[in-house]
Amino acid sequence: MGLIVILICFGVGGGLIGKAKGSSFFLWFLISFCVPFIGLLTAIVYRSDKDELRRQCPGCGRVVKIHDAICTRCGTELDFPDVAIAPESQARRRAGAAAESAG
Numbered sequence: 001m002g003l004i005v006i007l008i009c010f011g012v013g014g015g016l017i018g019k020a021k022g023s024s025f026f027l028w029f030l031i032s033f034c035v036p037f038i039g040l041l042t043a044i045v046y047r048s049d050k051d052e053l054r055r056q057c058p059g060c061g062r063v064v065k066i067h068d069a070i071c072t073r074c075g076t077e078l079d080f081p082d083v084a085i086a087p088e089s090q091a092r093r094r095a096g097a098a099a100e101s102a103g
């Protein structure tokens with residue numbers, strides 16, 4: 001009985017972390033529930049694409065991930081940029097805050 005409680009605690013913890021990172025609560029609940037330690041660790045190190053910093057290709061203007069070395073559209077080699085574009089998740093948060101203050 002105690003084990004079930006511990007597994008559920010892991011499941012809820014992993015689910016909350018997964019949800020905070022923009023993924024599914026239920027998915028990470030299941031993963032952390034089935035493989036407690038590894039699942040929870042995976043949830044912690046898991047990075048959503050939406051949280052990646054981005055940058056703009058000087059060649060074609062395409063927005064790519066900041067760690068991309070070559071533009072996937074035009075093939076320009078990309079140096080590590082001085083200016084990064086905020087991740088999608090932050091941009092959305094900021095847009096939401098602006099909308100709230102305007103309205």
Ligand SMILES: [Zn+2]
Pocket residue numbers: 057058059060061062071072073074075076
């Ligand atoms: Zn390009």
